Amino acid sequence: MNEMNELYYQDAYLRDFDAEVLSCTPIKDGYAIALSQTAFYPEGGGQPGDHGTLNGVEVFDTHTKDGTVLHYTREPLAEGSAVHGSIDWERRFDLMQQHSGEHIFSGLIHKQFGYENIGFHLGEETVTLDFSGPLSEEDLLKTELLANEHIWGNSETIITYPSEEELASLDFRSKKELHGTVRIVTFPGADVCACCGTHVTRAGEIGLIKVLSCQNRKNGTRVDIVCGKRALNYVRDIYAENMKISHLLSANVKETSAAVERTLHELGVLRRERHRAALTALEAEKAALREGQPLAVLFTEGIDTRDLRSFCNQIIEEKGIGTCAAFSQREDGYQYVILSHSADLRPVGKALNTAFSGRGGGPAEMIQGALTGNEANIRAFLEEQF
Numbered sequence: 302m303n304e305m306n307e308l309y310y311q312d313a314y315l316r317d318f319d320a321e322v323l324s325c326t327p328i329k330d331g332y333a334i335a336l337s338q339t340a341f342y343p344e345g346g347g348q349p350g351d352h353g354t355l356n357g358v359e360v361f362d363t364h365t366k367d368g369t370v371l372h373y374t375r376e377p378l379a380e381g382s383a384v385h386g387s388i389d390w391e392r393r394f395d396l397m398q399q400h401s402g403e404h405i406f407s408g409l410i411h412k413q414f415g416y417e418n419i420g421f422h423l424g425e426e427t428v429t430l431d432f433s434g435p436l437s438e439e440d441l442l443k444t445e446l447l448a449n450e451h452i453w454g455n456s457e458t459i460i461t462y463p464s465e466e467e468l469a470s471l472d473f474r475s476k477k478e479l480h481g482t483v484r485i486v487t488f489p490g491a492d493v494c495a496c497c498g499t500h501v502t503r504a505g506e507i508g509l510i511k512v513l514s515c516q517n518r519k520n521g522t523r524v525d526i527v528c529g530k531r532a533l534n535y536v537r538d539i540y541a542e543n544m545k546i547s548h549l550l551s552a553n554v555k556e557t558s559a560a561v562e563r564t565l566h567e568l569g570v571l572r573r574e575r576h577r578a579a580l581t582a583l584e585a586e587k588a589a590l591r592e593g594q595p596l597a598v599l600f601t602e603g604i605d606t607r608d609l610r611s612f613c614n615q616i617i618e619e620k621g622i623g624t625c626a627a628f629s630q631r632e633d634g635y636q637y638v639i640l641s642h643s644a645d646l647r648p649v650g651k652a653l654n655t656a657f658s659g660r661g662g663g664p665a666e667m668i669q670g671a672l673t674g675n676e677a678n679i680r681a682f683l684e685e686q687f
């Protein structure tokens with residue numbers, strides 16, 4: 302760490318700066334540019350590298366190589382020339398909100414349960430945290446509240462560089478063994494952690510922390526959180542979605558799940574009624590069939606393949622019918638089952654699928670599948686076959 306030319310360590314809020322181009326090296330897809338000083342934060346400590354511009358040339362990523370900050374561009378910049386740098390501040394501030402929120406959340410988990418944060422990914426959409434022990438939903442909701450209370454307390458973030466002796470007696474979180482100068486970031490009352498990233502000056506700037514999900518992993522817990530503007534956007538999206546449900550079901554916006562439950566219950570009742578009515582109609586059709594006729598074709602709706610199969614079986618056995626075909630209507634056409642004790646159905650199935658854009662098949666005595674077409678055409682087609 303060289304605080305002299307890494308301007309983000311002097312001021313994490315610096316958006317613009319002037320510098321000299323020290324080197325411009327061609328790389329695979331562009332150029333790696335080193336500057337006399339920079340406000341571009343290079344990827345490190347779980348925080349992605351900054352984006353921005355140098356004299357209007359886009360910087361698409363920033364990394365450190367052998368202690369030098371490298372700005373990646375598609376266009377070259379002349380060595381020795383003066384450049385004006387601007388970082389993509391909206392993106393950087395978002396990363397500062399997520400990163401600082403992660404400290405507070407992980408620190409509070411550590412304080413309450415003694416777990417370490419063993420994985421941290423600051424993604425495009427969410428922040429993913431892996432903790433070294435089990436956490437219940439209740440634990441996470443409690444920690445979410447504590448983290449937000451810490452934010453409302455708006456305490457100042459403290460950055461220190463303790464001596465080796467001071468470090469030895471300091472209780473802090475750290476991801477790896479540390480050597481040389483160690484930068485300690487303290488969110489008073491919530492977290493003390495060795496970190497090289499950029500952080501908000503006061504906790505209040507994080508705005509809001511929201512836990513989105515948790516999953517049990519081997520011996521630990523994976524938690525997704527969002528902070529700051531991301532948390533606001535998340536709440537807005539969920540609110541908009543819930544408002545749609547509320548309007549669709551004419552339900553109070555805080556009682557949508559009860560309305561969905563009622564609707565699903567009603568749907569279940571209607572489906573069962575439709576099923577019963579369809580079976581009654583099929584029974585009537587069966588009763589009207591002549592004993593021993595070569596082919597029976599039945600059309601119905603709301604009956605699944607298993608029931609169609611058992612109905613065809615009954616018709617063949619009770620009425621001594623050669624071939625029975627049953628079609629059940631669904632949104633985009635029909636599901637079908639054809640059973641036969643007298644014919645090889647495989648060529649019939651192929652011809653049927655070709656004629657009615659269908660799919661499916663099966664052994665010689667039973668085929669099943671789905672197709673589209675109208676009832677009269679399907680009947681006429683089958684009557685020609687048998």
Ligand SMILES: [Zn+2]
Pocket residue numbers: 346400404486496497498499500
């Ligand atoms: Zn940090």
